[in-house]
Amino acid sequence: MAAHAQLRRRTGFSARPRSALVRRSYATNLQTEYGYDVSFVQLQLGHEHAATTSIYTLAAPDYRARELERVLSTTLTRSNADLAGTTRKESQ
Structure with missing residues (x-):
């Protein structure tokens, strides 16, 4: 069994994480856990508008x-x- 499949089993994830889930997690952690400004997170995600970024950064x-x-x-x-x-x- 592949290592990622074992990890999914141990953590309780039923399926492979989607890229949107990873992006959302990354954006939220940058802003809420590490205190980065929303404009920095916006640049990291490549969003043109801050409103789009705000969707990703809900705690x-x-x-x-x-x-x-x-x-x-x-x-x-x-x-x-x-x-x-x-x-x-x-x-x-």
């Missing part, structure tokens, strides 16, 4: 949930630190 629900949790956690930590600092200043 997956699990990524959106992770990012939302990270941002909320950071915000709460900072807010709690600010409140603790304010409370200490008032009691002095």
Whole structure:
């Protein structure tokens, strides 16, 4: 059995990945995971219009949930630190 077929089996993919899936994954990771600007991603994909690129760069629900949790956690930590600092200043 070919190596790619074994890999598909282990990862749960039922068929060969299509080129559109690979392009979408590449574009989304460039923008969401690595923070590249949409104009850079547009150049990488060879799109004439940014609107076309935006179709490729939709974040997956699990990524959106992770990012939302990270941002909320950071915000709460900072807010709690600010409140603790304010409370200490008032009691002095």
